[in-house]
Structure formats: structure tokens, C-alpha cells
Amino acid sequence: MFLALKEIRHEKLRYGLIIGMILLISYLVYVLSGLAYGLAQQNTQAVDSWQAQSIALDRDSNVSLSQSLITTQTADKLTLNRSQAYLGQAGIVAKATGKTNLSAQFLGLNRRQFIYRDLKLTAGHKPQSDRQVVVDTAFQQKGYRLGDRVTLNSAAGKYTIVGFTKNAKLNVAPVVYGTLTTWRTLRGVTPAMKASAIVSQKADQSVVSPLKTYSVATFVNNLPGYSAQNTTFTFMIGFLMIIAVVVIAVFLYILTMQKLPNYAVLRAQGIPARFLVSTTLGQAVVLVVSGLALGALLTLATMRALPLGVPISFNLPLLAGVTGGILLTGVLGALIPVKLILKVDPVTVIGG
Numbered sequence: 001m002f003l004a005l006k007e008i009r010h011e012k013l014r015y016g017l018i019i020g021m022i023l024l025i026s027y028l029v030y031v032l033s034g035l036a037y038g039l040a041q042q043n044t045q046a047v048d049s050w051q052a053q054s055i056a057l058d059r060d061s062n063v064s065l066s067q068s069l070i071t072t073q074t075a076d077k078l079t080l081n082r083s084q085a086y087l088g089q090a091g092i093v094a095k096a097t098g099k100t101n102l103s104a105q106f107l108g109l110n111r112r113q114f115i116y117r118d119l120k121l122t123a124g125h126k127p128q129s130d131r132q133v134v135v136d137t138a139f140q141q142k143g144y145r146l147g148d149r150v151t152l153n154s155a156a157g158k159y160t161i162v163g164f165t166k167n168a169k170l171n172v173a174p175v176v177y178g179t180l181t182t183w184r185t186l187r188g189v190t191p192a193m194k195a196s197a198i199v200s201q202k203a204d205q206s207v208v209s210p211l212k213t214y215s216v217a218t219f220v221n222n223l224p225g226y227s228a229q230n231t232t233f234t235f236m237i238g239f240l241m242i243i244a245v246v247v248i249a250v251f252l253y254i255l256t257m258q259k260l261p262n263y264a265v266l267r268a269q270g271i272p273a274r275f276l277v278s279t280t281l282g283q284a285v286v287l288v289v290s291g292l293a294l295g296a297l298l299t300l301a302t303m304r305a306l307p308l309g310v311p312i313s314f315n316l317p318l319l320a321g322v323t324g325g326i327l328l329t330g331v332l333g334a335l336i337p338v339k340l341i342l343k344v345d346p347v348t349v350i351g352g
Contacts, residue, residue: 014255015287018248018251018287018291019287019290019291019294020291021247021248021251021291022244022248022287022288022290022291022292022295022326022330023291023294023295023298024295025240025243025244025247025291025295025326026291026292026294026295026296026323026326027295027298027299027302028240029237029240029241029244029295029322029326030295030296030299030314030319030322031299031302031312032233032236032237032240033233033237033314033318033319033322034299034303034312034313034314035233035310035311035312036229036230036233036234036237037313037314037315037318038310038311038312038313039172039229039233039311040226040229040230041167041169041311041313042169042172042311043169043170043171043172043220043223043226043229044170044220044223045167045168045169045170046105046107046167046168046169046170046175047170047216047219047220048167049120049167049168050085050114050115050118050199050201051118051201052199052200052201052216053200053201053202053203053215053216054199054200054202054203054204054205054213054214054215054216055197055198055199055200055213055214055216055219056070056197056198056199056200056205056207056211056212056213056214057196057197057211057212057214057219058070058210058211058212059209059210059211059212060210062222063214063218063219063222064222065087065089065196065197065219066089066090066091066196068196068197069189069193069195069196070086070193070194070195070196070197070198070211071192071193071194072191072192072193072194073192074194074208074210074211075194075195077208078198078207078208080113080198082114083114083200083201083202084113084114084198084199084200084201084205085109085110085113085114085115085116085198085199085200086108086109086110086113086180086194086195086197086198086199087107087108087109087115087195087196087197087198087199088106088107088108088109088180088183088184088187088195088196089105089106089107089108089170089183089196089197090105090106090108090183090186090187091103091104091105091106091173092104092105092106092152092153092176092186093152093153094135094139094150094151094152094176095150095151095152096144096148096149096150096151099142099143099144099148099150100142100143102138102139102142102174103173104135104136104173104174104175104176105170105171105173105174105175105176106152106175106176106178106182106183106186107170107175107176107177107178107183108178108179108180108181108182108183108184108195109127109177109178109179109180110179110180111126111127111179114201115199116177119134119165119177120165120166121134121163121164121165122137122164122165122166123146123163123164124146124161124162124163124164125162125163126162126163126177127162127163127177127178127179128162129179130178130179130181130182131157131158131159131160131182132159132160132162132178133150133152133159133160133161133162133176133177133178133182134161134162134163134164134165134176134177134178135161135163135164135165135168135174135175135176135177136164136165136166136167136168136169136174136175136176137164137165137166137168138169138174138309139161139164139174140164141308141309144161145161146161146162146163146164147160147161147162148160148161149161152176152182152186153186155185155186159178159182165177171223171224171225171226172311180194180195183195183196198211200213203215237322241325241326241329242329244326244329244330244333245329245332245333246333247333248284248288248329248330248333248334249332249333249334249336249337252280252284252333252334252336252337253336253337253340255337256280256337256340256341257337257340260340260344263276263341263344264344267344273341273342273344276341277338277341277342280334280337280338280341281331281334281335281338283334284330284331284333284334285327285330285331285334287330288326288327288330288331289327292323292326292327296323
């Protein structure tokens with residue numbers, strides 16, 4: 001390791017370029033990972049906040065909340081417990097004078113059930129009537145305030161914002177919480193329709209026909225665009241890892257070729273090949289770790305500079321996995337020129 005560090009200090013420009021290349025690769029991987037995780041969270045933040053384990057939908061809805069309807073006739077056959085709640089969903093556009101129009105997801109709740117009961121607010125209070133709503137803080141970031149009166153779609157009358165809640169998004173759109181009566185108005189259905197779904201905090205809820213219970217994981221994976229988005233980001237990150245292996249291997253191969261005369265002299269002096277190999281690997285680890293550290297600092301600075309609306313977020317397991325993957329690819333890249341070191345012939349190299 002001493003030899004590796006001494007060589008890095010002596011050839012600052014050469015090794016600085018390699019560290020810079022690793023920095024850029026790690027920075028790109030970190031940012032893409034953060035965007036992938038942030039977008040995934042914005043698809044499921046509302047569902048995660050309910051701590052739900054399963055959801056019951058109409059069996060012919062193709063696991064789609066927006067396509068599902070539960071009739072009052074079906075609901076009358078069920079007795080919900082404290083871990084279950086009716087949920088009505090409708091896509092809306094919220095409008096207010098002098099404010100930006102926002103596309104959102106309206107979720108109608110029963111005030112006696114757990115989703116309403118466990119709703120956590122950052123300001124205001126929960127809806128107490130059909131003309132009151134609680135909205136995600138994304139509305140606050142667009143200039144909406146407590147007491148603002150908004151129009152939802154083309155429904156007659158206005159609704160008053162009485163509270164804000166954080167991290168309430170479904171399928172990337174901010175959530176507006178209200179009552180099931182308001183949901184029927186916005187969805188354009190009669191009182192013969194009870195809700196869109198039954199959400200449960202347990203995985204084994206039993207329902208009657210024509211309903212079918214799905215795990216939350218299955219429901220989330222069927223959200224429009226969710227699986228395709230995650231698959232795209234996964235492949236992008238995977239390809240970047242492959243590119244990292246190739247680039248690091250090429251750089252180290254070129255460096256090893258340039259240093260073969262030096263290695264030959266060391267071998268002629270009796271330095272064992274395993275020492276030179278360990279020096280090369282140690283040098284690769286130092287370069288990759290340095291690039292990763294600088295890439296992480298640049299990513300942190302970028303995250304703080306981005307506007308609030310950009311969905312970038314990180315968690316420790318994700319960061320650890322990405323960092324470990326890049327470090328592993330760096331070591332694998334360093335193994336490629338090792339064969340040259342093992343086969344170097346002092347007489348041939350020095351004599352040539």
C-alpha cells in the first residue's frame with residue numbers, strides 16, 4: 001500500500017484523471033438511484049402511510065384502483081373491522097383563483113375508519129364536512145394556504161383546504177383527502193356505489209364476490225408506469241456498472257503496460273509478484289474509494305441545490321448497495337491487468 005500511495009502522490013495528474021472519471025460515474029449512478037427511489041416513493045407514499053398489507057378491488061378492475069367500484073349491495077354483505085377502511089378514488093384537477101392548477105388524486109374516506117383516524121397533519125385539522133379537504137404539502141409549495149377555496153374538476157361549489165399532510169402522493173400525483181360523499185360527486189356515481197376499494201392493515205382480509213384481495217406489492221406493481229419506470233432505472237444503473245468495469249479496467253491496463261519496465265526491475269530485485277499484485281489492487285481500491293467519496297459529496301450538494309419538486313431521495317440500504325457495487329466493479333477491473341504482472345519477464349522487458 002505504501003508503494004501505491006507513493007506512486008499516486010508522484011503522478012497526481014494521471015491518477016487525478018482516473019479519480020475524476022470514477023467521480024463522474026459514481027455521481028451519475030447516485031443521482032439516478034436517488035431519482036429512481038424518489039419516483040418510486042411518490043408512487044406509493046400514500047399507501048405506505050396507511051401501513052396497509054392488502055387491498056380488495058373489483059375482480060374485473062385489472063388490479064386498478066381507478067377502474068374499481070364497490071356497490072352498496074356488496075358492502076352490506078361485509079362487516080369491516082378496525083384494521084379495514086373504505087377508500088374512494090377519483091382523478092381531479094384542483095383550481096383556485098390566482099393559483100396554479102394541480103392534477104391530483106382525490107381519496108374519499110370514512111371518518112370512523114383507520115385511514116382517517118391515523119391521518120397525520122403538518123397544519124390545520126381533518127375534514128369535518130363534505131366541503132372540507134386535506135391536501136398534500138405539494139399544494140403548499142405551489143402557493144396554496146389554509147382556508148383557500150378550491151374547485152375540484154367541474155363539480156359545483158368550492159371546497160375549503162383545512163389541513164396539510166406530508167408525503168401523501170399516489171401514482172406521482174399529490175393526494176386530496178375528503179369524504180366518500182364528495183368522492184361520489186367527483187366520480188359521478190350514485191349513492192348505490194360505496195367505494196373504490198377496501199384497504200386493510202392485515203394480509204388475510206376475506207371478501208365476497210365480486211371482490212378480490214390483492215397484496216399491496218401486487219397493487220403497487222400494477223400502478224400505471226410503476227414497473228416500467230423501475231425496470232428502466234435498474235437497467236440504466238446496471239449498464240453504468242458495466243461501463244465502470246470497462247473504463248476502470250482500460251485505464252489500469254494502460255497504466256500497467258506503462259509500468260512494466262518498473263515492475264521488471266522490482267522483480268529482478270527479488271520483489272515477489274504477489275506484492276506487486278496486492279499493490280495494484282490496493283491502488284485501485286484507493287482510487288475507487290476516493291472517487292466514490294467525492295461523488296457522494298457532489299451528489300449531496302446537488303440534492304440540496306435542486307428545487308423541492310424534483311423527486312430525489314435516498315435510503316441507506318440503497319446507497320450501500322450502489323457503493324458496494326461500484327467498489328466491486330473497480331476491483332474486478334483491476335484484476336484484468338494482473339495477468340501481465342504475473343507473467344512479466346525481467347530479462348525480456350529490461351533487455352528489450
